[in-house]
Amino acid sequence: AQLPRYAHLSMILGDDGQKLSKRHGAVSVMQYDDEGYLPEAVLNYLARLGWSHGDDEIFSMPQFCEWFDLDHITPSAAQFNTEKLNWLNAHYLKRTETARLADLVQPRLQARGVTVTAAPSLAAIIDLYKERAANLNELADLAEVFYIELHPKAELLAKHLTPETLPALADFIDHLPAVAWEAAAIGALIKASVARHGLKMPKLAMPLRVLLTGLEQTPSVDAVVALFPREMVLKRLAWPAKT
Template sequence: MIRTRFAPSPTGYLHIGGARTALFSWAFARHHAGQFILRIEDTDVARSTPEAVQAIIDGMNWLGLTHDEGPFYQMQRMDRYKEVIKKMLASGTAYYCYTTPEELDRMRDEQRSQGLKPRYDGTWRPEAGKTLPPAPSGVQPVVRFKNPTEGVVGWDDLVKGRIEIANSELDDLIIARQDGTPTYNFCVVVDDWDMRITHVIRGDDHVNNTPRQINILKALDAEVPLYAHLSMILGDDGQKLSKRHGAVSVMQYHEDGYLPEAVLNYLARLGWSHGDDEIFSMREFCGWFDLDHITPSAAQFNTEKLNWLNAHYIKQADNARLADLVKPRLEARGVTVAQSPSLEAIISLYKERITNLNELADAAEVFYIDLTPTPEILAQHLTPESLPALRDFVAGIAEVSWEAPAINALIKHCIGAHGLKMPKLAMPLRVLLTGQAQTPSVDALITLFPRELVLKRLAVAQTI
C-alpha cells in the first residue's frame, strides 16, 4: 500500500509551495489507490500556534485535498519519541552529551578560525577502548545520535536522481534537547516509521535532512521510504518566490476570488507535465500523475497564467454555484442582494468578461446599490450630440417590450433618427445604468434591470 504524507509546521500559513507539495503527495496516493496522511509538525512550541494549524487545515479543505488519516500532532506523540530514544540509548545507537551550548560555540569558532567545517568534536561519543570524561555535575545532557563515521549514505531520489553523502560529513545529530524534548529530524523519522510512509514527497530544502534521517531509520532497523524532493518555485521575475510574487496564504487566493480548481490545476503544472495538456480535472490529474514527469529544475510562478486558468474555470462554472460564491462577497461590502435582478442572470452576462470572483462582485454590485455616476464620466459621455437620442430612448423605453431584441430595435431607431453611430447612445446608457463605460451588450444589460430602475437611472438625461 502506497502511503504518503504532508507534514507542515504550523508556524505560519499554508503557502503556495506547501500546497503544491500537498497536492503532489495527495495525487500520488490517489493514483496508486493508496493513503494520504496529514501530520502537523508542531514541536517548535515557541512559533507554532493554533491559528496557524487552523489556517493549514482551512487551506487543505478549500483545495479539497482530503486526508485518509490524521491530522496527527507531534506534540501528542512525545511519549512515543522518548520511548524510542530510551531504546536507542540502551542499544548504543544514541548517547548522552554533556557539552554545553557555550562550549559548542567556542568549539565551532576555533574550527572556523582553522578553516575547518564547524561540527561537534565527539567528546562524549562512546567508542571501543575510549574512556569518557566524568559527567559534570549540574549539566543537563542532550542526547545525540551515533552517526556512522565510515562509508556513504545514499538514496535514489525519485526527482533528482542518485544522491550520496559521505558519513564523515555528518556529525552526531542532537535527537533530544537538554529538557528532554525530541528534535525535528528525530520526530520525523519515528513518525514516518510508525505511520508506514512509503514515499516522502517534499521540498528540496529538506535534502540535507535526508541522509541523517536515513541513518537513524537504519539504526532503528526500520524500512527506509523512497524520497522525492521537489525543486523550489521561483517568482515571475525568476527570483525566489516572495509575497509579492504570490507566496501568500492559500486562503488569500480564496479572498482574491480564485476558484480552488483553478489553483489546483495551476499548481499541478508547476514542475510537472502530461504532454501539452494545460487544462484538466483533478480526476484526470490523479489518473495521470506519477513522479517520473516532475522536472528537477525550479518551476516559475506565472500570475498571468493563473489568471487565465481562473477565467476559464469561471466561464465553465455553474451560475448558481458562482452566485453562492459572489453573494457573501457582496454582503461583506454591505450590499444586500435583492431578488430582482437575479444574481445568476447578472453572472451569466458578465462571467465571460472577468478573471476572478471579486471582479464578478464588482460587476454585480451596481445592480443593487443607489448609483451616482461621477460628474467626470457624465460629462465625457452625455454630450450635446448624444442627449437628443438619449431622451428619445428614455421616452420609448417606458413602453417597449422588456426583452433584448425589442430594446435593441429601439436603440437602432433612436440612433437612426439622429444620424448617430451605436456608441453615441450605447455609452451614455452604460454610464447611467452602471457608472461604467465598459459593459456587456447594452440591450442584454438593460433587460437585467427592472423597468422602474432603468427609468429612474436614465431620468438624469431629462435634467441636463
C-alpha cells in the same frame, strides 16, 4: 522496516525569480480564496507547477491522479506565474455553473455592505458578465453596480452626454415604458431612436452604459438594460432631466 520512497518537487520561485518562502512572496492558501480564485483553478495550477504532462495545461483532479508520475517532475526550479494563474482561473470561471458562481459572489457583496435583491437577478448578471472576469472579486465588482446607489463619474457624463446625444436619449426614454422588457425589443428601440436622429449606435449605447453602470465597457447594451427592472432603468436614465 522497508525504507519509504520519497521525492522532491522542484524549488518554486516567485514572480520576481526569487525563492518563494514565508519571508518572501509566499501567502496563506486562504488568500487565494480571498482574492477570488476557484479551488479547482488553484489545484490545476499547482499540479502543473514543476510537473508536466506533455502540452496539457488544463485537467481535472481525476486526470491528474491518473497521469501523475515522478518521471515528469521538472528538475529545474519552477517559477510561479500569477498571470498564468489568472488566465487559468478565468477559464474555470467561464465554465462554472452560474448558480454556483452566484452562491460564491453573494457573500463577497454582502461583506461590502451591498444588499442583493431579487431584481436584478444576481444569477442573470453573472451569466452575462462571467466571460469578462478573471476572478470572483472582479465578478463582484461588476455585479455591485446593479445594487448600489450609482454616481457616474462627472468626466464620463461630460464625455458621452452631449447636445448631440441627448435628443436620442430622450427619445429612447419616452418609448421605454411601452417596450417589451427583453433584450431584442430593447435593442430594436435603441436602433430606432438613433435612426430617428441620424446617429450611429454608439452615440446612444455609450450614454446608456454610463448612466446605468458607470462604465464605458459592458456586454451588449440591450442585454444590460434588460437585466434591470424597468423602473430602475427609468430612474437611472432620469439624470439628464435633473440637470
